Amino acid sequence: MNTETIRVGLIGCGKITQRSHATGLKAVDGVKITALCDIVAEARAVVRDAHAPDAAEFADYMDLIQSGLIDAVTVATPVYLHCPMTLAALDAGHHVLCEKPMGMSQIETAEMVAASRAVDKVLQINLSRRYNPFFQGMAKLVHSGRLGEPHHIRAVRVHTTAPDRGWSPGADWFVTKSKGGGIVGDIGVHVGDMMRWFFGDVESVRALTDTRRPDIDVVDNVAVLFRFRNGATGVLELSWTRPVGHMCVEIHGSDGILLAGANAKDGIKILGRDNEVERLSESDLTQPSPNSFQCFADAIRGVAPTPVPGELGHAMQRVIDAIHESGENGGTPVVL
Known part of the structure; x- marks a missing residue:
C-alpha cells in the first residue's frame, strides 16, 4: 500500500474527532476519509460538512467495518467501546488508530495487542505527547x-x-x-x-x-x-x-x-x-516531526513503524x- 490511497473510517464523531482526527487525517497526503460512524446523526453531520462531504455514514460500527469502503479506522469513542471496536476492526483486516486510554483494563489491552499481532495490522495509540x-x-x-x-x-x-x-x-x-x-x-x-x-x-x-x-x-x-x-x-x-x-x-x-x-x-x-x-x-x-496521523499512514505503508504501538498503550x-x-x-x- 505504498502508493495506494488509504481509506479511513472514523468511528466516533464527537469533539475529539471534530477537533483533531478529521482535520489531521485530511491533511495527510494519500489519505481519504471514506466513512463516518456515530450513533448521533448531528455529530456525523458536523464531520461530514467540514471534512468529508462524500463519506458514507453509519450508525452501527459493524456496518462501517464490513462496508468494504475502508482500509483503516480511528476509534474515538467512550473507553468501554475501545476494545470491542478495535478487535472487530482488526478481525476484519483493518489497521486501527485508537484513542487513549487504550481500554478499560490491562486484560482488554493485552487482548488488543495480541489481536493486532495475529493479523499483522497496525495498532497505534493516540498518546499525543x-x-x-x-x-x-x-x-x-x-x-x-x-x-x-x-x-x-x-x-x-x-x-x-x-x-x-x-x-x-x-x-x-x-x-x-x-x-x-x-x-x-x-x-x-x-x-x-x-x-x-x-x-x-x-x-x-x-x-x-x-x-x-x-x-x-x-x-x-x-x-x-x-x-x-x-x-x-x-x-x-x-x-x-x-x-x-x-x-x-x-x-x-x-x-x-x-x-x-x-x-x-x-x-x-x-x-x-x-x-x-x-x-x-x-x-x-x-x-519538525510527523504528527500522529502522518505516523499512522507511514506505519500502514511500511515507511516506518508506529512510534506508539499497542504495546506502549498496554504498558500505560x-x-x-x-x-x-x-x-x-x-x-x-x-x-x-
Missing part, C-alpha cells in the same frame, strides 16, 4: 544525560472542571465509571506516559484518590508516588476541581534540574550546580490499573 516536538526535545535532553543520572520527576496537571462541563459539554461518559471515565484515563494517561517515556518502566505505585464533585462516581483528584525500575522516584498530581488550571514538569538529575511550565513557547529552564541557570527556547528543543494501562487499585486500598503499594 509522544508526537509533540516539544516533549520529544525534552525526552532527548533527559536521555542524553544532560541532567546526569535521573533521580526524580514531578508532574502536575490540574483543571477547573471535567470535560463534560468544559471542552466536551454533555459527554457524561467522562464522569461515569462504567464507561471508562475518570481523571486518570482522561489526563493522567498523557502525563503518566510522559513520565514513563522520560524515566522508563514503573516498578511500583502508591496512590491517594478522591472524588470531590458530588454528582459523579469517578476519581477526580489523584496524588501518585512512583518508583521506577531504574531506582528513580516520581510524583504525579491531577485534579479536575482546582480554582485555576495549571501544568508543570520538574525533572531532577544528579547534575541539574529541568523546569517546564504549561506553555511550550516559554521553553524550559535548567538549574545547574553553583546556581547556574540555562534557558532553552521552544526552538532550541524542537525539530498497567500503570492506570495500579493507580486505581492502590487508591481503592488507601494508598497500599502495588507492584507492577
